[in-house]
Amino acid sequence: MAWQSEEILQLKLDGFNFGGFVFFSTICSYNFHWYLTPGSIRNSERILWGQRRRSLQLLGCATGLLGSLWFFTKLYHHWLPIGGAVVLTFLYSAPKVPHPAFRWLAKIAIGKTIFLAFVWMYVTTLLPAFMADIMLADVRDLVLLAVYRFFLIYAICILFDYRDREEDRQQGIRSLITFLPEHQLDRLYYISLLLAAGTAIALAPAVPLYVLFSLLAPVAVTALVKGYAQKHTSDYVYYFFLDGLMMLSALIHFAWMALGGI
Numbered sequence: 001m002a003w004q005s006e007e008i009l010q011l012k013l014d015g016f017n018f019g020g021f022v023f024f025s026t027i028c029s030y031n032f033h034w035y036l037t038p039g040s041i042r043n044s045e046r047i048l049w050g051q052r053r054r055s056l057q058l059l060g061c062a063t064g065l066l067g068s069l070w071f072f073t074k075l076y077h078h079w080l081p082i083g084g085a086v087v088l089t090f091l092y093s094a095p096k097v098p099h100p101a102f103r104w105l106a107k108i109a110i111g112k113t114i115f116l117a118f119v120w121m122y123v124t125t126l127l128p129a130f131m132a133d134i135m136l137a138d139v140r141d142l143v144l145l146a147v148y149r150f151f152l153i154y155a156i157c158i159l160f161d162y163r164d165r166e167e168d169r170q171q172g173i174r175s176l177i178t179f180l181p182e183h184q185l186d187r188l189y190y191i192s193l194l195l196a197a198g199t200a201i202a203l204a205p206a207v208p209l210y211v212l213f214s215l216l217a218p219v220a221v222t223a224l225v226k227g228y229a230q231k232h233t234s235d236y237v238y239y240f241f242l243d244g245l246m247m248l249s250a251l252i253h254f255a256w257m258a259l260g261g262i
Contacts, residue, residue, distance in 0.1 A: 006128055154192050
């Protein structure tokens with residue numbers, strides 16, 4: 001997704017070191033988050049697998065931390081936007097830290113889903129632009145791509161939170177999904193997808209047709225799978241298919257370029 005932002009916005013940045021930093025930081029934050037996450041009352045095989053391998057999660061967290069620190073030494077002059085990404089990522093997992101100084105965050109995290117979607121959008125869209133010192137003339141396309149990413153990811157996150165809403169209520173985690181009635185959630189879901197589609201179409205003058213197609217494809221698929229995802233809550237549906245929808249656009253984009261535009 002970060003690579004696609006570079007391509008669409010024609011950014012000039014140290015792609016190798018930036019990609020390495022994002023990769024290892026993701027490994028670190030993912031393992032940190034799930035190490036702190038207890039199994040739900042509807043334990044999935046993936047969660048149970050992780051609970052049986054706590055030392056492996058710690059190893060993943062440590063490996064990701066060391067890797068991200070190494071790549072940061074190549075990017076330290078961009079410490080401010082990178083520091084913002086680190087703080088935002090930590091704050092999402094902070095309510096799970098077993099300490100009163102952090103647990104209180106769960107009580108005020110009314111925008112948990114909004115916050116998560118923003119973190120994903122920031123790391124994959126705004127962060128590479130900030131590191132490339134994007135010029136003011138390019139801000140329009142950056143804003144459109146950022147809004148597109150945010151609302152697509154937000155719609156997908158709504159499905160995750162809908163599945164976990166009972167567990168969130170029991171743990172005192174507050175979000176729109178835990179208290180909005182179902183018909184309003186449906187409206188929020190489809191409005192988010194309409195906004196994603198609208199901002200993708202607004203990018204049309206600045207991007208080739210195949211890029212526009214790659215942006216609209218995951219929006220269309222996400223709109224069609226809501227009912228199926230709410231009835232089928234397996235790990236494969238959520239952690240492979242729905243998570244995969246976030247990067248589907250970049251995969252289509254990459255495949256087209258790899259095939260030489262055939």
